[in-house]
Amino acid sequence: MASETEEGSIRHGGDLGEACRLFPQAPGPWIDLSTGINPIPYPWPALEASAFTRLPAPADLAALEAAAAGAYGAKPDHVVAAPGTQALIDLIPRLRPPGRVAVVGPTYAEHAASWARAGHAVAAVPDLTTAADVVVVVNPNNPDGRVVPARDLAAVAARLAARGGWLVVDEAFADLEPVESLCGAPPPGGLVLRSFGKTYGLAGVRLGFAVAGEPLIGRLRRAIGPWAVSGPAIAIGRCALADAVWRREAAARRGRDAARLDGLLDAAGGRIVGGTVLFRTVDIRDASGLFARLGRAGIFVRRFEAAPGRLRFGLPPDEAAWTRLAAALRGA
Structure with missing residues (x-):
């Protein structure tokens, strides 16, 4: 969840400049x-020079969307690729x-901010x-x-669609979870977002997907326009999504890591x-103090202005990082 600063901008995780x-x-x-x-990235393949030197062909993009459809249990004509989920938001x-x-x-703050910037009246x-007219939910949140x-989401989507409304479901964290997705049968008026970078540890590739039925997916595809996804992103995405x-x-491995993190916390x-x-x-006693102590130890975690007693911890990438985190938490 991103949070708003006093100036109205949204603070995100991953800003080592702030750290x-x-x-x-x-x-x-x-x-x-x-x-x-994911701190353990997908082992991206060697790329041909043509991925950088020529415009992506429509067939390349279609192959990427077919790979995404296979990974998400969707129909290929229900999938559209974009340069990151944030671009879709x-x-x-x-x-x-x-x-x-x-x-x-409370959830990822960019959803409310993007709808407000477009002139909509937004309520949490x-x-x-x-x-x-539109309901936005992040699932898992x-x-x-x-x-x-999923049955509850589908029921809400049906009621919204009956009067021209939409249900937007952000499934950015669904890939590695035992969560029933709406991608296989997106309801009328339902639009699902899927993140590539989080699951595959390749956030810098900037790749994301939307899944919906017609006519919504067609409108979205036309709005994105041609060549929105780079050749290298297409090549890496095709390989990873098919694996x-x-x-x-x-x-399985990140599940074991999460259980290990639970023990430390x-x-x-x-x-x-x-x-x-x-x-x-x-939720932890003196969360602001722990945030500062970890920061002084070179460990940056996520804090929330709206919930000062709360911190969010991602997963360490290697054994050395686990050891440093364990030592810092013991010291705290």
């Missing part, structure tokens, strides 16, 4: 636990006239509602990992309030 400004004397290298990105609100938008939260709500059953074995093994006095296999969110 260095806050803790200029911290020892390096930094251990960045402030994101929910910014674009989707501009596809309909201003109206009432309900964002189920605690659970699913149909008292809006960031930062508490809350999961809404079901790697994805299953990653889910519990021993430090934290109360796990939720998360996914890629991050854990805890």
Whole structure:
């Protein structure tokens, strides 16, 4: 979950520039636990020079979307690729006239901000509602990992669609979770977002997908336009998305890592309030003090201005990082 600063901008995880400004004397290298990105990236393939030197062909993009469809259990003609899920979050609100938008939260702050920038009246709500033109839900949720059953989402989508409304479901953290997705049969008026970078640890590739039925997916495809996804992203995405074995093994290994992290946080006095296999969110006594102590040790975690007693921890990338985290938590 991103949070808003006093100036109205949104603070995100992964900003090591902020970490260095806050803790200029911290020892390096930094251990960045402030994101929910898989710390063990997919072993990207060697790329042909043509991926960089020519425009992506329509057939290349179609092959990428077919690979995504296979990974998500969707139909290829229901999938559209984009240069990152954030690009879709910014674009989707501009596809309909201003109206009432309900964002189920607290959650990733960019959803509400993007709809508001497009002129919509945005309200934060605690659970699913149909008292809006558009409802946005993150499933599993960031930062508490809350999961809404697919049948409940489909029922809300049907009621919204009956009067021209939409249900936007952000499944950014669903790939490695035992969560029933709407990708296989997106309901009328339902639009699902899937992240590539979080699951595969390749956030810099900037790749994401939307899944929906017609006519919504057609409108989105036309709005994105040609050549939105780079040749290198297409080549890496095709390879990774087709590798079901790697994805299953990653889910199992990150699950073990999350359980290990739970043990460290519990021993430090934290109360796990939720998360996914890629991050854990805890309520902990003197969270601001722990944030500072970890920062001085060169470990950057996620804090929340709206919940000052709460911190979010991503997964360490290697044994050395686990050892540093364990030592810092013992010291705290």
